[in-house]
Amino acid sequence: xxxxxxxxxxxxPTHIVFGKNRxxxxxxxxxxxxxxxxxxxxxxxxxxxxxxxVREALNGRTIGEFGGIEANPTFETLIxxxxxxxxxxxxxxxxxxxxxxxxxxxxxxxxxxxxxDPLDIFGNGVGASKPVKEALPFGTVLTLPATGSEMxxxxxxxxxxxxxxxxxxxxxxxxxxxxxxxxxTYTLPERQLANGxxxxxxxxxxxxxxxxxxxxxxxxxxxxxxxxxxxxxPSVVDEKNHDYNxxxxxxxxxxxxxxxxxxxxxxxxxxxxxxxxxxxALYGIDHARTLAIVLPALxxxxxxxxxxxxxxxxxxxxxxTEGSNEAKVDQAISNTGQFFESLGAPIYFSAYDLGEEVxxxxxxxxxxxQLTAISERGDQTLEVSRAIYTEALKSK
Amino acid sequence: xxxxxxxxxxxxPTHIVFGKNRxxxxxxxxxxxxxxxxxxxxxxxxxxxxxxxVREALNGRTIGEFGGIEANPTFETLIxxxxxxxxxxxxxxxxxxxxxxxxxxxxxxxxxxxxxDPLDIFGNGVGASKPVKEALPFGTVLTLPATGSEMxxxxxxxxxxxxxxxxxxxxxxxxxxxxxxxxxTYTLPERQLANGxxxxxxxxxxxxxxxxxxxxxxxxxxxxxxxxxxxxxPSVVDEKNHDYNxxxxxxxxxxxxxxxxxxxxxxxxxxxxxxxxxxxALYGIDHARTLAIVLPALxxxxxxxxxxxxxxxxxxxxxxTEGSNEAKVDQAISNTGQFFESLGAPIYFSAYDLGEEVxxxxxxxxxxxQLTAISERGDQTLEVSRAIYTEALKSK
Numbered sequence: 001x002x003x004x005x006x007x008x009x010x011x012x013p014t015h016i017v018f019g020k021n022r023x024x025x026x027x028x029x030x031x032x033x034x035x036x037x038x039x040x041x042x043x044x045x046x047x048x049x050x051x052x053x054v055r056e057a058l059n060g061r062t063i064g065e066f067g068g069i070e071a072n073p074t075f076e077t078l079i080x081x082x083x084x085x086x087x088x089x090x091x092x093x094x095x096x097x098x099x100x101x102x103x104x105x106x107x108x109x110x111x112x113x114x115x116x117d118p119l120d121i122f123g124n125g126v127g128a129s130k131p132v133k134e135a136l137p138f139g140t141v142l143t144l145p146a147t148g149s150e151m152x153x154x155x156x157x158x159x160x161x162x163x164x165x166x167x168x169x170x171x172x173x174x175x176x177x178x179x180x181x182x183x184x185t186y187t188l189p190e191r192q193l194a195n196g197x198x199x200x201x202x203x204x205x206x207x208x209x210x211x212x213x214x215x216x217x218x219x220x221x222x223x224x225x226x227x228x229x230x231x232x233x234p235s236v237v238d239e240k241n242h243d244y245n246x247x248x249x250x251x252x253x254x255x256x257x258x259x260x261x262x263x264x265x266x267x268x269x270x271x272x273x274x275x276x277x278x279x280x281a282l283y284g285i286d287h288a289r290t291l292a293i294v295l296p297a298l299x300x301x302x303x304x305x306x307x308x309x310x311x312x313x314x315x316x317x318x319x320x321t322e323g324s325n326e327a328k329v330d331q332a333i334s335n336t337g338q339f340f341e342s343l344g345a346p347i348y349f350s351a352y353d354l355g356e357e358v359x360x361x362x363x364x365x366x367x368x369x370q371l372t373a374i375s376e377r378g379d380q381t382l383e384v385s386r387a388i389y390t391e392a393l394k395s396k
Numbered sequence: 397x398x399x400x401x402x403x404x405x406x407x408x409p410t411h412i413v414f415g416k417n418r419x420x421x422x423x424x425x426x427x428x429x430x431x432x433x434x435x436x437x438x439x440x441x442x443x444x445x446x447x448x449x450v451r452e453a454l455n456g457r458t459i460g461e462f463g464g465i466e467a468n469p470t471f472e473t474l475i476x477x478x479x480x481x482x483x484x485x486x487x488x489x490x491x492x493x494x495x496x497x498x499x500x501x502x503x504x505x506x507x508x509x510x511x512x513d514p515l516d517i518f519g520n521g522v523g524a525s526k527p528v529k530e531a532l533p534f535g536t537v538l539t540l541p542a543t544g545s546e547m548x549x550x551x552x553x554x555x556x557x558x559x560x561x562x563x564x565x566x567x568x569x570x571x572x573x574x575x576x577x578x579x580x581t582y583t584l585p586e587r588q589l590a591n592g593x594x595x596x597x598x599x600x601x602x603x604x605x606x607x608x609x610x611x612x613x614x615x616x617x618x619x620x621x622x623x624x625x626x627x628x629x630p631s632v633v634d635e636k637n638h639d640y641n642x643x644x645x646x647x648x649x650x651x652x653x654x655x656x657x658x659x660x661x662x663x664x665x666x667x668x669x670x671x672x673x674x675x676x677a678l679y680g681i682d683h684a685r686t687l688a689i690v691l692p693a694l695x696x697x698x699x700x701x702x703x704x705x706x707x708x709x710x711x712x713x714x715x716x717t718e719g720s721n722e723a724k725v726d727q728a729i730s731n732t733g734q735f736f737e738s739l740g741a742p743i744y745f746s747a748y749d750l751g752e753e754v755x756x757x758x759x760x761x762x763x764x765x766q767l768t769a770i771s772e773r774g775d776q777t778l779e780v781s782r783a784i785y786t787e788a789l790k791s792k
Contacts, residue, residue: 005644007415012408018661019403214641216624217648224616231612245610248401248661252613265414265644 003213005265012260014151015177022179026057029139029177034092036063037085039105041097048187050143054096064088073104075159082111093138099147102140103155106173109135122166126159132170140178144188145251146196148203148258150178165277182247190239194343195288197233200254202291206270207262210376212308215266222262223316228253230339237343267376272298274374275385278365285352292345296337297392301384303329350394359389399609401661408656410547411573418575422453425535425573430488432459433481435501437493444583446539450492460484469500471555478507489534495543498536499551502569505531518562522555528566536574540584541647542592544599544654546574561673578643586635590739591684593629596650598687602666603658606772608704611662618658619712624649626735633739663772668694670770671781674761681748688741692733693788699725746790755785
């Protein structure tokens, strides 16, 4: 039977405020009578004056601050912010940072208005997964393009006490606004820039590289974003290259990669993230770098299941038009790996001095987390995941 | 100096409800306590049962109906709906139809809450152009993909008494939701399908075919939508071809063509619409068909000013990679005209039995409407517009 585009809903009310020197808009974006809590992570927003610009724009307002949100934001830290909000009566939150601070702020916004145990905001075996029907309004000032959290309603939180990484999302946890100033990326080091490019690239691939259902707009948009990242990636990771358009295109691509545009009516395959998360958990490798290890191996092992879309990917994204489909697909997969390597991200475990011992350990983790039937068709068993990890051990 | 992507704001809160059999969602999309006025145009929504499906979905609610909104909705008709809303106390509007009904409903929603003379909602020499700060909430059921009105906040209204076509827009006149059911297009005749494809195509071109500023995402999205229309257009206009994906891709492309995604941070050139409107006003040719006459001639006359982007258009949209840039550009312009002709829309006045007498008449109208310095650089003078109309007289 011919595949059809599935029914879908699209809803994204976030007001994007994009460009240079948009901090002054903060005064208009947040109603004057709001009591604002600014949330941030570590020292970089302090060091690079982002926080002082925010404070200046909100001069004369009643504001408070909550710093110290971790790179993988923890429930234990965030619940302190929830208490602060309740105790001091804040009614607007402002996240200043990257995806972790924004994700953390989404949880604080929801938990501050949630009746009952805040753990029940989550599912994943941690809580009862009760729907979040109300949340404090919040805005964001994005400092690190990567996760897309600035224009979606989802959040990932780590519960230290349960050694669990869990997620939630709700129609009420979209940011009211997000300030996207490409010049804020000028202070980012190469490693974070590379991670942002890779994370965005894999987000797009996870919504695109499945099987064709004939969703022409969604496919063209995904292919456009992938081509953009391939074109600019190697320049973006040059931390000294402060070309404005370069960083603006990077920032807008990363936001579009996960703002609900690409996944409408099409299947998704989030197996790269699932397999990558286990690598981070066991060996502490950066999230994006685990994706660089997993994706090329996954495409190799899943070539048969993904063949039709891989041909399309080869032709439209990599402009490979010569030779057999088989040859085009192999070249496209090879190009994908080389692209990650060109950004400074190795695609084999061997580069991290990890050997075949990782395979059993990682597969056990997948089993423990019941990730035994993943991918767009639910047919990625533990044996298939084992083959993917094995494929990624070392260059042949 | 190198062109940079301009600062921009993106905000679009419309909830899109896309797919088959989504009418039943109406009961959830409109709060139970709302008193709903259904607005529509002529007989087709009655004839093809769309209205009865809407009535059925809202069974048990307090509803009213207002029909007879014209293809170019008039102030004189709409103000009757405004009176009805005020008199009977409706607090939610539901537009069932194409761009005209939706545009008209936007005006009714704004005027019902507007203090003072409703003509002041408009500028264009007709009113004082006071900002619309409040509007009744409204939803739409789209029956004709073309204008994009179902996912933007703008509206065009004709004021019969002043022989004027005027427009307005406001952040409060986005539809709350729009139901996009591709199967509703199955009853459309070839002529309306072709008009929808052409109108969408030209909307995209007006936001894309200017001069490059390096906005890679916006360019890739525009090119993706143009390629989609080129690929499916000839099949879409076959009114008997009820392939679901075909119509779904057409509908989603038309919405994306004017939902505020493509124009972010880039210049726009709405001269095709300006020159086309005068043709409709004087000779009664369908809006989209006037665009088919204007655009190829405009690209020919403005080749020098638009050269860089025309090369990009030729290479990426028409995949013309051989020969000189000049040759590629000429071929791309020729292909554009042939594409419109393949949809049954002539690209010369001669096909409508109109000759050179039209040129003076149309240029006089442009002068009367002060359209003397249009296009992305404001350098399209009356003399340039005269050359465009002249170019469009007949095939050489």
